[in-house]
Amino acid sequence: MHNLKTTSLEVRDNQLWILDQQALPQQKNWLPAHTVGQLVSHIHALSVRGAPLIGLSASLLLALLAEQGLTKPQLAEALETLRASRPTAVNLMNNLDRMKQALAQENFVAALGEEALRLVAEDKVLCDNIARAGAALVKPGSRLLTHCNTGGLATAGVGTALGVIQRAFNEGHVASVWVDETRPLLQGGRLTAWELGELGIPYRLICDSMAASLMAKKQVDAIWVGADRIAANGDVANKIGTYSLAVLAHYHDIPFYVAAPHTTLDRNCPNGEAIPIEQRAAGEVTGVTGSFGSVHWAPENATVYNPAFDVTPAELISGWILDTGVVTPKQVRDGVFLPQK
Numbered sequence: 001m002h003n004l005k006t007t008s009l010e011v012r013d014n015q016l017w018i019l020d021q022q023a024l025p026q027q028k029n030w031l032p033a034h035t036v037g038q039l040v041s042h043i044h045a046l047s048v049r050g051a052p053l054i055g056l057s058a059s060l061l062l063a064l065l066a067e068q069g070l071t072k073p074q075l076a077e078a079l080e081t082l083r084a085s086r087p088t089a090v091n092l093m094n095n096l097d098r099m100k101q102a103l104a105q106e107n108f109v110a111a112l113g114e115e116a117l118r119l120v121a122e123d124k125v126l127c128d129n130i131a132r133a134g135a136a137l138v139k140p141g142s143r144l145l146t147h148c149n150t151g152g153l154a155t156a157g158v159g160t161a162l163g164v165i166q167r168a169f170n171e172g173h174v175a176s177v178w179v180d181e182t183r184p185l186l187q188g189g190r191l192t193a194w195e196l197g198e199l200g201i202p203y204r205l206i207c208d209s210m211a212a213s214l215m216a217k218k219q220v221d222a223i224w225v226g227a228d229r230i231a232a233n234g235d236v237a238n239k240i241g242t243y244s245l246a247v248l249a250h251y252h253d254i255p256f257y258v259a260a261p262h263t264t265l266d267r268n269c270p271n272g273e274a275i276p277i278e279q280r281a282a283g284e285v286t287g288v289t290g291s292f293g294s295v296h297w298a299p300e301n302a303t304v305y306n307p308a309f310d311v312t313p314a315e316l317i318s319g320w321i322l323d324t325g326v327v328t329p330k331q332v333r334d335g336v337f338l339p340q341k
């Protein structure tokens with residue numbers, strides 16, 4: 001495979017490397033993801049993260065392993081191991097379904113390589129299309145609020161919700177961005193703040209618990225988030241804390257938008273209750289770990305509840321901004337996300 005580089009993935013000399021998103025922004029470390037074991041552990045550690053990026057990294061690794069001579073049964077096993085590495089984001093499953101079709105072909109080495117590169121190239125276009133559709137909804141002078149990280153780090157392109165914000169800023173419509181720090185893993189505080197700084201977009205970092213009072217003070221004009229899975233009834237799984245924002249937005253009459261590629265849509269998943277939610281380690285809540293080391297503040301044996309995602313019901317969402325355009329609540333109620341006949 002030829003060399004390629006996105007913000008956080010690199011194929012160099014037929015090996016996959018990932019930008020360690022756990023070490024950012026203090027350190028820019030590229031880690032080897034040369035084996036299934038390495039990539040799965042990077043996915044578990046959230047060194048590779050963001051729904052689209054997880055799917056692309058798994059697809060590229062499979063293609064590279066095929067070039068290195070793994071047999072069809074070995075590749076099929078690798079594919080299933082990768083598929084099981086993160087349960088909530090459906091982009092991983094969607095991308096691997098396409099890789100599975102390539103694997104079924106006689107000339108599977110070439111087919112896997114072509115398909116993985118196609119997925120990366122497509123993702124860039126999907127991001128651009130989402131940004132274009134979403135930016136048209138951003139009114140001049142907007143103070144936007146976002147959660148988690150949905151930028152170039154999480155995709156092969158400009159990102160999803162953050163891609164919308166970037167484009168709307170370039171069009172002169174964004175005054176500033178409120179960035180939720182996004183406990184427990186601080187994707188907002190570490191990654192979104194860093195990306196917005198690099199882009200020169202004015203932002204202010206807040207603790208998640210500060211969003212409510214900002215809305216009460218009329219300091220937020222719209223909320224933009226990404227998605228890990230959109231169910232057929234429009235319910236959306238996204239980073240824990242998204243649901244609270246949607247409830248707050250509803251109470252304060254603030255538009256709440258979800259931006260995602262069509263690869264995040266799961267037409268076979270009837271509603272949010274059917275979306276598997278990943279439960280994560282207690283240590284993420286009892287303290288914090290980063291490039292600076294680990295700090296723990298909770299009592300030694302504290303019991304913890306740590307779901308990585310929550311579900312926002314469709315009725316709290318003002319619009320689903322896909323690469324195919326803006327989907328309205330009425331269209332969702334009329335069944336636009338239902339399985340296609």
Ligand SMILES: CSC[C@@H](O)[C@@H](O)C(=O)COP(=O)(O)O
Pocket residue numbers: 046049050051052089147148149150151154155159160161187225226227228238239308
């Ligand atoms: C374009 S990224 C969309 C989502 O994956 C994003 O909003 C999110 O929830 C990421 O969670 P993470 O656990 O950091 O992978």
